[in-house]
Amino acid sequence: MSRDFYSASILPYAGIIIKICRAYTHTQEDFEDYYQEVCLQIWRSRANFKGQSAWSTWVYRISLNVCLTLLKKKKNEYQQFATDYFPNHLVEENKAFQDELLNQLYDAIRQLSEVDRGVILLYLEEHSYQDIAVIIGTNANNIGVRIKRIKERLKKILYGKLN
Numbered sequence: 001m002s003r004d005f006y007s008a009s010i011l012p013y014a015g016i017i018i019k020i021c022r023a024y025t026h027t028q029e030d031f032e033d034y035y036q037e038v039c040l041q042i043w044r045s046r047a048n049f050k051g052q053s054a055w056s057t058w059v060y061r062i063s064l065n066v067c068l069t070l071l072k073k074k075k076n077e078y079q080q081f082a083t084d085y086f087p088n089h090l091v092e093e094n095k096a097f098q099d100e101l102l103n104q105l106y107d108a109i110r111q112l113s114e115v116d117r118g119v120i121l122l123y124l125e126e127h128s129y130q131d132i133a134v135i136i137g138t139n140a141n142n143i144g145v146r147i148k149r150i151k152e153r154l155k156k157i158l159y160g161k162l163n
Contacts, residue, residue, distance in 0.1 A: 009046070010039050013059040016125065020060070023109050023117045024067040038066045053134065060127075061135050064118045071114060108157040112150060119143065120150050 010017070021034040042062050049058050109117050115136065122132045129140040129147075136143070 005043060005046070006039070009055065010042055010059075013056055016056065016059055017063050019121055019125070020063040020067055020118070022106055023121055024071055024114075026110070034067055034070055037070060038063045041066050057131060057135055060122065064135065068114055068118075104158065108154050111157055112153065116146065116150050116153075119146055120154070123147050123150075 017035060017038050021031050021038060025031040025034055042059060045062060049055070109120060112120065119132060119136060122135060127135075129143040132143045133140045
């Protein structure tokens with residue numbers, strides 16, 4: 001991957017990639033692996049970008065697909081440990097993991113289904129229901145209902161942790 005490609009096509013969207021990777025990982029090491037794999041896949045698939053959507057939408061879609069694929073791969077490798085493989089409270093010391101309220105939010109988001117994590121991250125980035133539907137592969141009406149349910153679930157999760 002060239003520095004020019006990274007600087008022009010990945011670095012401006014690093015925030016998107018970071019948020020998605022963080023929602024699907026529990027440790028700094030996994031986060032770094034996921035981030036690197038997302039960047040590599042963006043570079044590898046750059047020729048497939050047809051310009052039918054914004055580049056940021058393309059980055060979101062690749063990021064979500066890579067994270068979901070890596071998560072499924074990890075689940076298959078460690079099936080006997082399932083969701084208990086990394087406790088929710090286990091995070092390595094790193095600047096990205098030091099904000100306690102942000103950690104609580106990410107812990108709550110990690111408790112959502114894999115697809116719901118992607119939906120809420122896109123919603124928090126203020127994407128329209130239509131954009132989210134395109135990225136996730138459904139219709140905008142389903143996204144509205146899904147977001148309402150996700151918000152209710154997150155309130156229950158966070159309310160229990162904050163009290």
